[in-house]
Amino acid sequence: MPKPDRYDYIIVGAGSAGCTLANKLGADTSKSILVIEAGPMDRDLLIHIPAGVYRAWRDPKLNWNYLTEPESNLLDRQVDMPRGKVVGGSSSINSMVYMRGHPLDYDAWADHFGLTDWRYENCLPYFRAGETYAKGSNSYRGDSGPLGVHPGDFDNPLYDAFLEAGEQAGQGRSDDLNGFNPEGVARLDATKRHGRRCSAAVAHLRPALKRGNVTLMTRTMVKRLTFDGTRATGLICDFGSKELRLEAEQEVILSGGAINSPQLLMLSGIGPADHLNRHGITPLLNLPVGQNLQDHASIILQFESLHSYPIHRVDRIWNKARVGAQWVFTRRGIAASNIWEAGGLIRGNDTVPYPNLQYHFGPVGFEYVGDKIQLRQAFAIHVDQLRPRSRGEIRLASANPTDKPLMHFNYLQDPFDLQELVEGVQKTRELVAQPAFDGLRGAEIDPGPEVQTAKDVENWIRNATVTDFHPCGTCRMGHGDDCVVDDHFRVKGLQGLRVVDASVMPRVISANLNAPTQMIAARAADYIAGQPQLDPIKAPFAFQN
Incomplete structure (x- = not known):
């Protein structure tokens, strides 16, 4: 007091x-x-x-x-x-x-x-001035600020496939979305320091x-x-x-x-x-x-992974204990990752002046059962609509x-916002269909292969849209x-x-x-x-x- x-x-x-x-x-x-x-x-x-x-x-x-x-x-x-x-x-x-x-x-x-x-x-x-970037300073990045910022470095082949597929789909590639090239797919930065x-x-x-x-x-x-x-x-x-x-x-x-x-x-x-x-x-x-x-409306597409990786099984009790112990003693491993270590800023169509959609990519699928998260042998892609026209109130x-x-x-009060999320589904499906995911990509879980017509996609979006927590x-x-x-x-x-x-x-x-x-x-x-x-x-x- x-x-x-x-x-x-x-x-x-x-x-x-x-x-x-x-x-x-x-x-x-x-x-x-x-x-x-x-x-x-x-x-x-x-x-x-x-x-x-x-x-x-x-x-x-x-x-x-x-x-x-x-x-x-x-x-x-x-x-x-x-x-x-x-x-x-x-x-x-x-x-x-x-x-x-x-x-x-x-x-x-x-x-x-x-x-x-x-x-x-x-x-x-x-x-x-606000950050200490783990890769050092340049015209865009700082090295002496209070906020620790670390680029994604958790190793998983699905991250690599996502980045390669983004290039193959013509959606661009960036070495640093917070630097010279703020467009394309990339490894994302996280507010982390020493794990x-x-x-x-x-x-x-x-x-x-x-x-x-x-x-x-x-x-x-x-x-x-x-x-x-x-x-x-x-x-x-x-x-x-x-x-x-x-x-x-x-x-x-x-x-x-x-x-x-x-x-x-x-x-x-x-x-x-x-x-x-x-x-x-x-x-x-x-x-x-x-x-x-305002907020970023978000949808989550998920796809089966043909390969099983340790992150898919980390919710099992003995794996939790092992991963937790690794973090306690080394500050490394799965527990040191925020999971959404890759993503991108892309254009849903050729008419927008700069990226209007955002990806967050995680090499694991999931669903919530009550208050508990249940992992899937899958990968997930959040798609955000970045500049909505709809407005709300408190x-x-x-x-x-x-x-x-x-x-x-x-x-989605403005039809423009719904259309951009429809384009987000199309762009995500195009990316995952690229050769980089061959041998890794299984069946589409969400929305699912049965969701194909424009009306089906719109209905799924209305039922699946959530927030990306950016009010x-x-x-x-x-x-x-x-x-x-x-x-x-x-x-x-x-x-x-x-x-x-x-x-x-x-x-x-x-x-x-x-x-x-x-x-x-x-x-x-x-x-x-x-x-x-x-x-x-x-x-x-x-x-x-």
Whole structure:
């Protein structure tokens, strides 16, 4: 329990953004910083064993376990929406894939949303400064940052076949999707260091806590923000059986993510006025909080493997013990792998300006039976639609902070999104049909050989679409009336309050969101502290017209 009740900065959420902010802002040891996390400390060993993620992320003690509202375009199914409720946030329970997104994503923020300071050349120096890349530095990669990043190196012939097949199918090949060539199939990077997960808590928060000016409160539920007029002064939270009032001398920073940050804003009277009134909340400021919700819809294709590899049998009890012992003593082997060590950014058709589909490839098949994962002698390919046109919203279920918010993602509401996933099925089947998989490829499990007509594929997609865990956009940054924060993350119309997390993205990045979120937070820390931004890096990138 912290002794003082006043701090220079209070950060709500110890996830990817909150940990990064605490580390950078805390470098000035004259500043006192409080980080508040609703979940526990990240002590569970399965968090830190890379392959343990497939148990850890389903643990209700570490996960908010959100569900969407019934999605009308997914046969009224509710979609599981895991979010980290633990120190490190979702970076402690995700699959550790490190992807920055395509340079044109950031240039589009500048060109389409007037965010001129968010071009790729302005973001690249923060990506470089934030990482230590195991292969060393170059114009794109850093070697002295807090986040450990390691390229995939787990040996399995199915990875090799996937990469060769991508070339044979004409889908391209890249040595580094985060480098010069952000297109094609490749071995993927992971947020790992010495065979262990390198979460935002490991990379950023632990060093920050050692300085002595950063305090962490876990298992603490923030109920609402407090204001003096239009200035945020702090918050009220439940800590154990006590209700505490904590005050911020300079700023309160919300880093709860695309679901929790808009929820807390609305509970505090900041959001659509008519919606707040319906829940008996007096509006302080009418802003489009909770709108512009976006995510990467994902489908998973699986194929039998004609060869059995050790990874296919790792769920057997004696194999688990052997693999676990190997990791404990060497930090190597299957347990040191995040499994999705290959993937790609590809184009579903010839008209898109840059890749609109993403692969994550794993050399093992699986299904969940209850809360347990059952492995198959197979391989699996996630296919994500990267730039959806459908938009959803976050809404309050009630004025009770403990009630989970209502989330309508409206997956596939726009027919364009369904068509791109249809193309994703076609591209994946083309890739797996290539000679590189001859002798390795068995029967198609999902969707299955009986799913052939366009209508059959569409029906399967509606029944099979899930999330790839990348919600964003609900506190959009920009300059118009449809924005919640400005390009320095200040909540419009208020003082002393910012939102810094994936919710500020005006448009979802065309890849996984953990790395972009940490980059955003690192830039935000410099804005908040009044430090100059890092010098732009005008590094070229491969681009096919």
